[in-house]
Structures are given as structure tokens and as C-alpha cells.
Amino acid sequence: MTTTSSTDAGTTATPMVEVRGVHKEFGRGADAVHVLRGVDLTVARGSVTVVLGPSGSGKSTLLRCVNELEEITAGSIVVDGERMGYREDAKGVLHRLHPKVIARQRQRIGMVFQRFHLFPHMTALENVMEAPVQVRGMSKRDARTRALQLLERVGLGDRTDHYPAQLSGGQQQRVAIARALAMDPELMLFDEPTSALDPELVGEVLAVMKDLAADGMTMIVVTHEIGFAREVADHVVFMDQGVIVEEGAPAQVIDSPREQRTQEFLAHVL
Amino acid sequence: MSDPIPHRIHARPVPRPGRFLAAAVVLVLAAMVVNGLVTNPNYRWDTVWLYLRDVVVIRGVMWTLVLTFGSMAIAVVLAVLLAVMRRSDNPVMRWVAWAYIWFFRGTPIYTQLVFWGLLAVLYPRLSLGIPFGPEFFSFSTRDVITAFWAALIGLALNEAAYLAEIVRAGLSSVDPGQTEAAKALGMKDSKILRRVVLPQAMRVIVPPTGNETISMLKTTSLVIAVPFTHDLFYATNAIGNRLYQTIPLLVIAAIWYLLITSVLMVGQHYLERYYGRGFGTETGRRRAGGGTGPSGSRKERKARKQDLIRQSGTTKDDPFLEVTP
Ligand SMILES: Nc1ncnc2c1ncn2[C@@H]1O[C@H](COP(=O)(O)OP(=O)(O)O)[C@@H](O)[C@H]1O
Ligand SMILES: [Mg+2]
Numbered sequence: 001m002t003t004t005s006s007t008d009a010g011t012t013a014t015p016m017v018e019v020r021g022v023h024k025e026f027g028r029g030a031d032a033v034h035v036l037r038g039v040d041l042t043v044a045r046g047s048v049t050v051v052l053g054p055s056g057s058g059k060s061t062l063l064r065c066v067n068e069l070e071e072i073t074a075g076s077i078v079v080d081g082e083r084m085g086y087r088e089d090a091k092g093v094l095h096r097l098h099p100k101v102i103a104r105q106r107q108r109i110g111m112v113f114q115r116f117h118l119f120p121h122m123t124a125l126e127n128v129m130e131a132p133v134q135v136r137g138m139s140k141r142d143a144r145t146r147a148l149q150l151l152e153r154v155g156l157g158d159r160t161d162h163y164p165a166q167l168s169g170g171q172q173q174r175v176a177i178a179r180a181l182a183m184d185p186e187l188m189l190f191d192e193p194t195s196a197l198d199p200e201l202v203g204e205v206l207a208v209m210k211d212l213a214a215d216g217m218t219m220i221v222v223t224h225e226i227g228f229a230r231e232v233a234d235h236v237v238f239m240d241q242g243v244i245v246e247e248g249a250p251a252q253v254i255d256s257p258r259e260q261r262t263q264e265f266l267a268h269v270l
Numbered sequence: 271m272s273d274p275i276p277h278r279i280h281a282r283p284v285p286r287p288g289r290f291l292a293a294a295v296v297l298v299l300a301a302m303v304v305n306g307l308v309t310n311p312n313y314r315w316d317t318v319w320l321y322l323r324d325v326v327v328i329r330g331v332m333w334t335l336v337l338t339f340g341s342m343a344i345a346v347v348l349a350v351l352l353a354v355m356r357r358s359d360n361p362v363m364r365w366v367a368w369a370y371i372w373f374f375r376g377t378p379i380y381t382q383l384v385f386w387g388l389l390a391v392l393y394p395r396l397s398l399g400i401p402f403g404p405e406f407f408s409f410s411t412r413d414v415i416t417a418f419w420a421a422l423i424g425l426a427l428n429e430a431a432y433l434a435e436i437v438r439a440g441l442s443s444v445d446p447g448q449t450e451a452a453k454a455l456g457m458k459d460s461k462i463l464r465r466v467v468l469p470q471a472m473r474v475i476v477p478p479t480g481n482e483t484i485s486m487l488k489t490t491s492l493v494i495a496v497p498f499t500h501d502l503f504y505a506t507n508a509i510g511n512r513l514y515q516t517i518p519l520l521v522i523a524a525i526w527y528l529l530i531t532s533v534l535m536v537g538q539h540y541l542e543r544y545y546g547r548g549f550g551t552e553t554g555r556r557r558a559g560g561g562t563g564p565s566g567s568r569k570e571r572k573a574r575k576q577d578l579i580r581q582s583g584t585t586k587d588d589p590f591l592e593v594t595p
Binding site: 067099104110117134183 | 445447448450451452453454455456457458459461465466469470
């Protein structure tokens, strides 16, 4: 992976992601659904955080808030020292950022979805080239060279001219990872990247993610793959009903959970 | 002899005498219609043949084609604009687009064309300026909005309202996950629309737009309301009145409309094949084969691309989903 600029050394102390007191409510008034109920989370640079939790506990919502696909209702999210979505002026008044600025903030954050969401009208290569060319204004030639490297890296050097519908789920997800990496993100978010895959295809995607983690990428991974969490995670977070119930080292949270809800959940998935 | 299936069933079909009877009745009726067309001297087939290629008629065909394609082109651009406005966050935009579609779909095209023809009477001078404030420049309506432009604008503005709903259905047929993925890559909304959403929506937009074009061809016969007097229908009608032979010239008009519609239908057939199914089996084979990358002519590749979009299931098939405003 390309390492980030020279400011790296100076800022290693500050975490990559700081989530503080985040609430998320969908809708307003009587129909409001209070999904995140005060989430605090710190993700260190170069670390892998695995988020566990039952369906509907707000894991996806949390990830989507981190890259501003959802607007938070309260609290703050700071990524690499920059507050997401808002600017605070000298008097402490919050100003919503212009969509263009938010689009720029998202460029630093890669996201991988459960259902891949590759662009079906583009080949694997075109999918990976799209953002560097259209967002960064990179030349097609450079973007192509880079995209070929990335596809090679995820083991798809021989599938570059295939359309998504011509690829297996595991291959599509690996293209999706390459597409996110093409923007040189400093943070990668994975929302159940293997949940839509046939069991025999899960391994190839997890292998790419392990490789990425070994390379020092900061990652937040929502997954039910406990084995992956145990092996790769630096930090494991258990969420339930919109709050973080328990967090810590994988050995502690997975193998000797303190909270009853964590124990119950793990009993189900293990 | 070498049939691998033993004791293949060779059953007699269910007797259906009604089918033959129905076919016979329909054929007799059809023969009567054709006979009535050919042998009835009132059709004056000699006149039909003589005037079918009359210079005024051919010129009428040209004007009709210009009106059809000109108004469709303007309407498509306007329709995309309206469809995007309908989806805007800005309530004023949404409301204006809604009101536009409501008005132009809700009033007869004939009335609208009369209105555009009377524009010069209603507003002798058109000017650009600030409402209730100063004017920057003005011109005589009659000089600028000629009958042709009034007809073209009238047809285009009306058509835009219909196409807007088709485009909107196309845009909303694209999986929202596509927009999210593009956002997550840091793309701006305009880029997302142009690079991600519209290309996928085309599959749903193109077939009904073909229908609209065929419909527009015939709607151009209403431009007499403006009045614009060079199109095919008016031309044949005028000749018919002059010769006191209305019927043969109506037949000429019908023949030309049918001819152009047939050409458009062939075009539409190919467009639908590009943007929809038809190449399904081929792609299926390719997928099963696995290895082969995309090759072949550009048309083929484009068709395959559209087919793959369909297969990926990111678009819903029905173009008339969620069309009601
Ligand atoms: N756009 C939305 N509008 C209303 N409720 C939503 C929306 N998105 C998610 N929710 C609700 O928020 C809760 C948490 O959802 P989610 O974050 O997807 O959970 P998880 O990913 O942990 O399964 C669910 O109850 C879900 O119904
Ligand atoms: Mg989820």
C-alpha cells in the first residue's frame, strides 16, 4: 500500500477515527426510530476493528455515519483529525458542509458493501478506474496501470475485462475492494463483506482483507466471521440495540466475554 | 432408430375444430376488406399512385419528419431536466416540475397548439427583464415565433411532460446501492447521475421512448391547430380538397404514415434488443464458458453490456413503475 504523507509521523498519536456520543434517529417526531443511542469508538491508525452484533443493532448505520452516507443526529465523528460533515466556527456554532466538501471527505474513506454494488455497465477494470479518473482527474493511462496492479493484487489479473455479471460473488467483492483501494483511502469500512457469498467463496475475500490488514490499512469491519475477528482484529466491539455493550482485545471479548448479551450472541454464532 | 429415449410418446393432439373455423371466418373477413379496398372505384387508386410521390406530399413528409425528430430531441432534454427536478431536495424544483407535468399532461395537445399559435396575439412583444422591473431587450413575437417554431415548441413541451415520467421511472428503477457506492467513492451528484445512474436507466427509458416517437409522428398531424400548413397531413388534405378527391389523398397520408411507422418500428425493435433481452442466450453461454472476455462489434458489446445490467438485477423491469405523480 502507498503510505500517507510526511505528516504521518506527527499524527500517529491521534487516532484515525474518533466517534463521540453519536446518536442517529431516522425520521422525526412520533415515527422516529432511535437507532444509535450514544456510541463512542476510537480506532487507532493501522488497526483493525471488528464490530460484532445481532442484526438490527445499528452496525451498518454506524459505518454509514462514519462516511456521511447518513447524517448523524447528535455527537461528532472525526476522521484523521477532520470533523465529518460539519464545521464549527469560533463561537461554537455548527455549519453543515457543502456537498462538494463532503464528497471530498469521503474520498479518504473506502467502503465495501455486503451486496458489492459494482457498476454493472462497466468491466472490472472500468469499475476500478472510474473514481480515479472521474473524481481525481487522473489520466486514463495512469488509472489503468494502477487499476491493473490492484486487480492483480486481489487475484483478478485475468478477469479485468469481465463485467460484474460474469464474475462470481467472491470475485465481485474483490473487485469492489480494488475499486475502493483505487482512491488510496486511509480508512476502509467493510459492511458484512462476506454475508452475501456462498460459503466456499468467503475465504478468498477474507484473504484479501487479511493481506490489507497486514499492510497496515486502518479498517473497521462489520462481520459475523468470528475466526477472522480472532485472527486479524486488534480491537473487537460488540454492539446491541444501538450501543456498544462491550469492547476490547479479541481474546477477551470473544473468548471470555463479561456481558451476558455478548455471551448470548456468541453462543449463537459460534 | 438411434433415439436414446425409449417409447417416445406420439399422442394425437386434442381435436380443436373451433380453431379452424375461427381462422376461416377471419380470413374470409380479411378477404372482404381487401376486396372492398381494391375493387371500390371511390378509392381512385390511379390518383393515389399519381400523387403518392407528388412534390408537395414529399415535402410534407420531410416537414413531418423534422417536426417529429425535432420535437422529440427537445423533449428528451427537457424531460431529463424535469425528471431530475422531480427528484431534487429543493421543494420549489419538485413542485415546479410536478406542476409542469400536471399541466401539460392534463390539457389536450390540440388546445396547447392553438395557444402557441395565438402567442403573438396574446403577447405581441416578448421581452427579457426582471418581473415588474426593467427590461433588457424585447422583440416582436410574430417575427421570432413563426408557425413552424410554434408547432415545434408546442409538440416538444407537451411531449416533455410524458417523457419526464418515463425518465423518472427509469432513474428510480436503478438500485439506490449504485448511488451509495458512487457516493462512497467521493463522486459528486452530477457525476453520479451522468456516469452511474443514467446509463443504467437507459434500458428502461429507451423502449417506451420509441413508442412515444411513433406516437409523435402521428400527433404532428395536429399542427394545423397552430396553424402550420406544410406537414404531410395538411399537404394531402389540401390537395384532396383542391381535386375534390379527399379519399385518395387520405389514403396517401395513411400510406406514408404507415411507411414511416414501419421504419421506426424496425428501429425500435433493434433498440429494444440492444437495451433489453435478445442476447440473453449468448451471454448465458459466455458466462457458462467463463473464460472468454468481451469481444465482437461495438454494437454487440453494447447490447451485451445492457444485458448484463439486466442480469445483475440492479434495475427493475417495469418502465411504468411509480409513474403517478
Ligand atoms: N433508513 C432507515 N430508516 C428507518 N430505519 C432504519 C433505516 N436504516 C436502518 N434503520 C433501522 O435501524 C436499525 C439498525 O439497522 P442497521 O444499522 O442496518 O443494523 P445492522 O447492520 O446491525 O443489522 C434497524 O432496526 C433498521 O430497521
Ligand atoms: Mg447491517
